[in-house]
Amino acid sequence: MSAELIFSTLLSPIVLFFVLGLGAALMRSQMTVPQSFAKGLAIYLMMAIGLKGGVEMSKTALTPEIFGIAAIALILSLGMPFLAYMMLRVTSKMSRIDAAATAGHYGSISIVTFVAATQALELAGIVTSGYMVAMAALMEVPAIMSALILARRGMKKSGEVAGSEKGELFREVFLNASVVVLVGALAIGWITGEAGMSKISPFFVTPFQGVLCLFLLDMGLNAGRGLRQGWRQLDIGALSFGITMPLIGAALTTAICYAMGLSVGDAALLITLAASASYIAVPAAMRLALPKAQPSIYLTLSLGVTFPFNLTLGIPLYIMLAQWAGG
Amino acid sequence: MSAELIFSTLLSPIVLFFVLGLGAALMRSQMTVPQSFAKGLAIYLMMAIGLKGGVEMSKTALTPEIFGIAAIALILSLGMPFLAYMMLRVTSKMSRIDAAATAGHYGSISIVTFVAATQALELAGIVTSGYMVAMAALMEVPAIMSALILARRGMKKSGEVAGSEKGELFREVFLNASVVVLVGALAIGWITGEAGMSKISPFFVTPFQGVLCLFLLDMGLNAGRGLRQGWRQLDIGALSFGITMPLIGAALTTAICYAMGLSVGDAALLITLAASASYIAVPAAMRLALPKAQPSIYLTLSLGVTFPFNLTLGIPLYIMLAQWAGG
Amino acid sequence: MSAELIFSTLLSPIVLFFVLGLGAALMRSQMTVPQSFAKGLAIYLMMAIGLKGGVEMSKTALTPEIFGIAAIALILSLGMPFLAYMMLRVTSKMSRIDAAATAGHYGSISIVTFVAATQALELAGIVTSGYMVAMAALMEVPAIMSALILARRGMKKSGEVAGSEKGELFREVFLNASVVVLVGALAIGWITGEAGMSKISPFFVTPFQGVLCLFLLDMGLNAGRGLRQGWRQLDIGALSFGITMPLIGAALTTAICYAMGLSVGDAALLITLAASASYIAVPAAMRLALPKAQPSIYLTLSLGVTFPFNLTLGIPLYIMLAQWAGG
Amino acid sequence: MFTKKRLELIIEKPAMKRACRVLEDAGVKGYTIFPAMGGYGNSMRWQRGTDLSASRDMVMFICVFDADIITKVSAELENLFGSHIGVLSLSDVAVLRDDKF
């Protein structure tokens, strides 16, 4: 079962296109997917995920269990940065502020990793709940707060950056594209339900996996370029953090899922969320909130190391963990 | 019936995504849909509409009634700017040239509003004719002429702008993207008919509504930003014009449809066309022909006020008017 | 039969949209399809073609015949530039280096022309083999080598261009977007086979023809603009080369196909490949390798003359040649 | 090195072709155009991509040319600014190849 799972994940078209992009970038191909096209696809993907989750949520009532999972999701997003920060300060030579910013990325999540896990579960015939999309949305932002707390602890109070405005960080954090689109589409899916969805599913459901292939080709190119440009900046401690941190997050979450008795599918998704790291929303927030933290450090780690690991070996592993915890 | 109609229009996914974008922009979210991606979608939408209309036209003969409607469409496009100009000069403090440019926008049409009306009619089970797309194409340009006549009336003859060339305005007006694509696709649909269409309908027909959702998310962002940046430039007379003018245009056209005995569906579309205002083709032409008119005035009105009004409350209202006129 | 073939090709939506774009550009319309959107579509098209070819290859064994065709393809790509060079030097006043660069374009291929031929064959009910996509990929690059040999023959050994780096030309030639995506998708299609394809075919197969319409609208605009800007630079000998060279390439390849006894479908595709000229991969390589050759010459010829000719009259002609050779 | 004039012309995109013709008619040998993504003027900010008509987009021309034709260039451009939105500035630059400009 497990060898088969790894095999079928690794040989799925979406992973193969990711590997194609990764390989091309590492071999210094100049090919690119135009940024604005890729950004358009990213918006499409988030709309599609949100709608799907919302429609499924519209079919079932809100049970206490859902609130329980939501609480866990929140705690994971808020708490994991502290764990990550300690690990980084011990195992790498990263400065306090770089460690805090990096830690924030690992409390937050990668929506593409989440989607890839959904696909792998579908392929394996394991059911998942629609409300897990809401958990993903819920885990995006809190980690940013923790990163700020960590960074400002013991920092001498500095003046305001020239030109900064009250509310700009709030808007960047709570009204960034992924929050707006994901939460908005979730709500729209919930409101319109199956009936509204039927008309738009030929665009948002049927071609979804294919679009994901094209998008992951671009993600592979980005991850490969990020790694090639940035790895020299990272010591071995930092680089290994990009793989050990997801594993620790996964282990921790597996234990929680076991204790809560979550279904295999939902557990696999929650473990994947905990193990994944942000590379869109959090970096953008960090440039505003902690401009002195170096983007080449946290982007290289989350996009160049953790994302490829999760997409290839991580996801089948997390599914196995969930099967073990749920079985 | 009518409450249901308003309800189903307002809660359709396309309107909800528009409202999502509008809300995000008004709350100063920084999210954007990349311009080049949105422009690509706009071309897709116009191709799809044109093809659909052309294919349907290929199935029926050209009746005298069609030429009658075409004549009315032309007269509306040419005539409404004069009405609009008088209203603006009376109710607002707009300068002569700004009023003329703005008036031109309201004689012309918004193809997205037209499409949204088509969708709402489909939802309500009301049939429409394919040739109404040709009416939309027909109404785009004549209003620009009227605007130029209005602006140049009583203006002291000024010299040529440096670098201007004979024919540049003609090309801008008759060969802009929406005219080329809409008329071209209409002709192609007509030529190839149902047979040619069958191969390409999985791209141009099936996912159409979904693409419209994505596009309207962007339109919502644009409308919201236009409103936020521009409303300070407008006095209360101008702002209310953005709602009264569509209503007057709609009332006028309802009377004409009643007199002509148009079918409910076609009447609803013609009323919608009359009530809608351009925000792509006409602004671009105005920058060339009347560069002294201020774009922030006419764009704020047509994109920030009239478009949101039509998309939400306007369309159900126009359908009700058509039902009354046709009933 | 043949009149019908020409007719059905010329009146297919993809050709009509191409003609629409061509006409708009020649009439100096300012409309554009955003470059990044068109580039995104180009990547989609190459992925789709590669996947389709790969899946079909996964169904049949590699026969010696395939290697035979591959050998012919390689020889055509390598050899035709020499023929083209001689023709250009005799019939036009082009400099040695311009002739060499142009010749390279005609040994290489146009993937869009290839796709259009596939569509026309499908319409005519003629079967083709999946491995012909591999032939297309195979013919892209070798012609570039021949162009370099031609250009450097008798050139006084010049120093290195400042800032040039070992391997940059290699990467440009073997790792450009079309090679990476086409070969990569071919391999992925081969690996995942029918099973992997089934999930993504709603994106890569069903809407393919429609996307092609949109893409060819843009190609028409590009071809028209290329022609309008560049034709003054070309003498009559050069301009006619843009049509005679495809015809000579086609005639030569027809003879070979006849001798090899290729099936009608495969022969038609191989003839089309030989007759088509590159306008993406080769120009980019030429700017690096032969920067003194003038892009306006080779781009005008391959994009402005040969591509429109092939897409309209060429393809039905090549199919007829193949029918004759195969019959 | 040779001293030339560098013209920097920021103008609304709808007037781009007109500016092209003005510069070409004045006899410059070349110019390059860059797309702006936003800006501020008249107490208002604008941002590319907030309206599909692109009628508020701006572009920048950079043009290096010989001081000889400066009067011709600036007279015509002043006319253009009589109708269209934009700003213009001139400075001195040094170039390597005299005959190129």
Added chain:
Amino acid sequence: MFTKKRLELIIEKPAMKRACRVLEDAGVKGYTIFPAMGGYGNSMRWQRGTDLSASRDMVMFICVFDADIITKVSAELENLFGSHIGVLSLSDVAVLRDDKF
């Protein structure tokens, strides 16, 4: 012709709005922003479009203004560069319309 100052401010895109506010508060009458597509600094190259967060993108402000306000502008911008990545340079330019700047 009138002599003005031309400011060229290359700054990371996440700080763009802050730079807008700094310039507006200092009293400039206008500026225009251009998107960069790549660059080099700190021994590292960057390229637009290699990460979706766009957090390493840079933009350039071009701003022509009267020498009067130069001290105000540069003091505030120095503060901004205390936190954000970027470079700034100033030069003299000639303009046609004095009151526009």
Added chain:
Amino acid sequence: MFTKKRLELIIEKPAMKRACRVLEDAGVKGYTIFPAMGGYGNSMRWQRGTDLSASRDMVMFICVFDADIITKVSAELENLFGSHIGVLSLSDVAVLRDDKF
């Protein structure tokens, strides 16, 4: 304020990486690249987006550096212009932070 040199290098995009290497080898500490959208030269207009190979696109490098290395920079760039299409101009600018360049 400190006086530095500002290099403005407009070059065809296919030669971009070569120009990067030339500047880096000459020892500049940074540069930024901007995409052009059109232009005119050699009696011909070009426009971005009219061919998918992008082989006629141009880019602009802006590079502020210390006058010390000017000879090295311009010698190598002259070589580059022996093969590739483009123009180059130099001017003086004032900067706030001396050690940054």
